Amino acid sequence: MIRIVLVDDHPVVRAGLRALVESQPDLAVVGEADGAEAAMTVVGNTAPDVVLMDLSLGAAAVGGAEITARLRTLPEPPEVLVLTTYDTESDILRALDAGARGYLLKDAPSEDLFAGIRATARGETVLAPTVAATLVRRTSNPAPTITEREVQVLELLSRGLGNKEMARELFVSEATVKSHLSHIYTKLGVDTRAGAVAAAIERRIIRT
Amino acid sequence: MIRIVLVDDHPVVRAGLRALVESQPDLAVVGEADGAEAAMTVVGNTAPDVVLMDLSLGAAAVGGAEITARLRTLPEPPEVLVLTTYDTESDILRALDAGARGYLLKDAPSEDLFAGIRATARGETVLAPTVAATLVRRTSNPAPTITEREVQVLELLSRGLGNKEMARELFVSEATVKSHLSHIYTKLGVDTRAGAVAAAIERRIIRT
DNA sequence: CCGTCCGATAGCCGATTGGATGATGCCGGG
DNA sequence: CCCGGCATCATCCAATCGGCTATCGGACGG
Missing domain, CATH: 3.40.50.2300 (Response regulator)
Known part of the structure; x- marks a missing residue:
């Protein structure tokens, strides 16, 4: 049994x-x-x-x-x-x-x-x-790994924050945020914030 | 029965x-x-x-x-x-x-x-x-109605298109696309493209 | 029949974004 | 011990974006 x-x-x-x-x-x-x-x-x-x-x-x-x-x-x-x-x-x-x-x-x-x-x-x-x-x-087909920090950025991004605001939220400089964003774009195969949010939600990297 | x-x-x-x-x-x-x-x-x-x-x-x-x-x-x-x-x-x-x-x-x-x-x-x-x-x-609390045209814009937006590209896709001027976007922002309570995509997906206005 | 509302259209302008390039410190695996 | 990956920061600049304002035409109600 x-x-x-x-x-x-x-x-x-x-x-x-x-x-x-x-x-x-x-x-x-x-x-x-x-x-x-x-x-x-x-x-x-x-x-x-x-x-x-x-x-x-x-x-x-x-x-x-x-x-x-x-x-x-x-x-x-x-x-x-x-x-x-x-x-x-x-x-x-x-x-x-x-x-x-x-x-x-x-x-x-x-x-x-x-x-x-x-x-x-x-x-x-x-x-x-x-x-x-x-x-x-x-x-x-090794999927690119989204790092924890990048997930955080994506979450803020989906809430519509600008780079300056994200920087403040994460206690880093605006340049760093932009760097993370660039990496995210590459990994998700997009080149805009809007596309990144859609891709992230689709892949369940973030949830709404 | x-x-x-x-x-x-x-x-x-x-x-x-x-x-x-x-x-x-x-x-x-x-x-x-x-x-x-x-x-x-x-x-x-x-x-x-x-x-x-x-x-x-x-x-x-x-x-x-x-x-x-x-x-x-x-x-x-x-x-x-x-x-x-x-x-x-x-x-x-x-x-x-x-x-x-x-x-x-x-x-x-x-x-x-x-x-x-x-x-x-x-x-x-x-x-x-x-x-x-x-x-x-x-x-x-009457929910604002997203017009058909605005939904189209949101779909293109979630694919990461820029205003110029959306304009070409929809056979209108870039200015028109931007105007639609402004209305979308107001209706969804956001002020960025990324936020609009997240809100639209959350409210199932568009699907991923 | 007329005024009003609203979607679709459009242009201007300052702020923001995204790409390119480069550099530093840190940590973990070979 | 060195290499690669991650996170951090910086600068320049063209392209894009978002806010403001305004016109036009159709629908709807008075």
Whole structure:
């Protein structure tokens, strides 16, 4: 019997997943959580084999990747299977970096989900086809890395700040801001502030 | 017995909703659909009382609002209850304009969902609290209307075009483009191109 | 029928941006 | 130990941007 904890902030989805999972004789839901704290508590108390994690934890302050990382620090950490709507590169990488065993999309058939849970419990890695493809493309096509500082600049940029204002906000000179911007333009393949914001949002480097 | 058809492109969510709904003795799922065409067919064949519509129909070409509108053109149209993750103003307005009876969010408790379905079947209007609040704020605070021309400018803007390039693209003078931009800034409450792009994406005036 | 509102159009001008070029200190990997 | 990448700062300058002001024509209401 595979013991499962559900982490998802949507009661409807949680209840639905529970119903689905429990239709399988070898799977049992031993706990549910709707956020980071609840997840830590429930997992600590129930020591499940697998955690089904919804990454799109709404507007929660703590993302699913963060929770995954924290869960993996527990003694006898559970295997984490991420189940999400998004297949964005940064989401995937963050989740896998955080220690997730698998990454499935919500539009997968139920059978794939069950198979994924069982494989995850055995310690195998499970990836949705599109996710695997993304990873392959990624390794062959190294995406430029946006540094933390550059992300900060992008956030200010999306709020419409000028170079002078950004400089003040970041406690650096205007020249430095312009330098960061130039690098951002190169990495995102754009040459204007507006284009940079659109590209950054599209790649989920920043969120609105 | 209230007869229900589920429309959602996620098998997991569909199966989950079905399990949830069927736990209620007075509710029955008589059909499921994962897209626009399937929805029309299934609803036509089963003549349900209520359609549970997931607006976030992934990257489908036809949005939930569109499907809702089409369903309402059927003879003896079903009542449509929208169930979605998003509470963006434009999403809400589109859905209600399309003829949806209610608008619930996925983070609502199951009981609210059941109550919503029953109310919808009786022809009552059901709105999630945040949705209702948004509508109220909206009526008291009339949102500025972005004209079609301005949307075109915003789209080009998000692609990083300069005023000259936009002017060429739209067959107008550069001065005209700048004028449109000024109006856009006023309406979106920003004063830079970057801010305008972020605001436009956030309000779903344009999509990435 | 007339006044008003508003979208689309347009030009001027000072402020801002983006590109080019170069330099310094720091840190981590080979 | 040296190299590369990141963050920092500086300067010059042409091109672009954003604010201000104004005209025109169609829609709408009185």
